[in-house]
Amino acid sequence: MLLDPTAAGLFPIAPTPFTPDGRIDDASVDTLIARYLEAGATGITVLGIMGEAPKLEPEESLAITARFIAGFGKLPVIVGVSAPGLAAMRWLARAAMDKGAAGVMIAPPPSLRTDDQITGYYRQAIEAIGADIPFVIQDYPLTLTVQMTPKVIRQIVEENPSCVMLKHEDWPGLEKISALRAFQREGSMRPISILTGNGGLFLDFEMERGADGAMTGYAFPEMLADVVRLSKAGRREEAHDLFDAHLPLLRYEQQQGVGLAVRKYVLMKRGFIASDAQRKPGSALTPAARAEVDYLLARLAARDARARLAA
Template sequence: MTDLTTAKGVYVIAPTAFHDDGRVDEASNDRLTDFFVESGATGITVLGQMGEAPKLDMEESVSIASRMIRRAGIPIVVGVSAPGFAAMKSLTAAVMDAGAAGVMIAPPNTLRTDDQIVAYYAQAAEAIGADVPFVIQDYPLSFSVVMTPGVIRRIVQANPSCVMLKHEDWPGLEKISALRGFQKDGSMKPISILCGNGGLFLDFECERGADGAMTGYAFPDMLVDVVRMHAEGQRDAAHDLFDAHLPLVRYEQQQGVGLAVRKYVLKRRGILASEAQRRPGAGLTPTARAEVDYLLSRVARFDRRADLGAVKAA
């Protein structure tokens, strides 16, 4: 069993590949899995928001996660967030039986008080089973649930099976420092902190004490390099590489079209056969594609991995 409390590096958030008609594209999902492993990812997270999990039925969810677990050979965390605990429990049982390292749980947007948030995670942990390692997804920009460092500490301390925080608060650097302070003074047990937000603040998140990233980007190999360079003490080199990609990272972070950008670039990198999203989903206009292509050409001046050649005519 993987000990997720010590997880480091990059757990790539996997998009779900679809054919143009909306069917799951198993061959492209296999290529994604292989690509993430070859890029140096230490883990993969599947069925998250950027994996279009709400658009999948239970059978598809279990099939996609199980296939990735069998193929990857590295720890897989599975998003199991659901409106009710019955669905969460069923999906958790299926993916843990398939060999998942743990599950990720986001709070429903109905939670408002600290006590409600703490109680929800206690109930979720009970529902999925006290032996199942779980990750807190702290993403107030999307879920409208604000978790203070103190609330996160309460959840961690009250639930032995809480092993990791997916940190996506914004601004959130001080939160990382506060949580590591709790760990240092002994008031919170050690957990892994991996950061999201498309890697937008990864350069300084690592310096504040994050263990790495749990996010997606069309160049996960860049995220891996930045985390590695930071761990090796190559501060300037890490920032130089990150800064070269930052305009594209920022463009991909746009609400509503970010996944379309990521899938477009992954298609251009030869990983996905189609950039399709399952409906409803917004695609890119020709103007947006041209802007992404321009950004790729600029990144390629520093990082040859972004030199994808001329765009083929449609």
């Protein structure tokens, strides 16, 4: 199944589970797959920034990709293939597609500054991996420091027919979603899927601005799936009520430097993974931080029973 512009729903960004000694935990990968499917995932993204992809050897990256593809069956698996060099990007992209991936995600390198540099990079990247591979633009200026205007995104989409999706995680970025959807309505940009990141921090209004769903890794994927579903059904108050209940934990998880540690800790407490270990170099929560997360989970349990599993 190849990725196309109709993709929607929840595509969790999968963390890479490790044992405390730094080995990949295959059993936890299988548990993650099962729990994401139970949560309502309509696809998944592996080897993203929060998946600790740079810490993996090429063979490990491909093995994890293959395991998720097998576990998700007919549902689409997107593989992050961003790399400093185009040769490495091409190898992983082609190898992942040979394993059955639905498409790949490409982030711009932090060195890009001008619009011409950004659009030129994507032309070169697609020439390297092949125009037959559907790809996702990752727009994450807070981490990557590359600023893409709506017009630049439109140019990338129009110049590269294999572009089928934008992973939108600009901040603030609601107006960018509106601008892109306006381009589509006026006919100056063909339709693409827009899935949003930022840990789900703005998902409530992103859906109302025209997003098709979420591609992020918050430790309660069920909430993300529910907000997407309720928003699409026009049940605005229910969507916002559920989102608001989770907002304190969402905010806490978005702290720079410890966000992945928080996410893995909660996923471990919920039984998604066996250990919250990160492969070195990595961060870890202090006892005080763990106590704060536990407090937030206990408060959340009063409004969402699914948090009682972690209390």
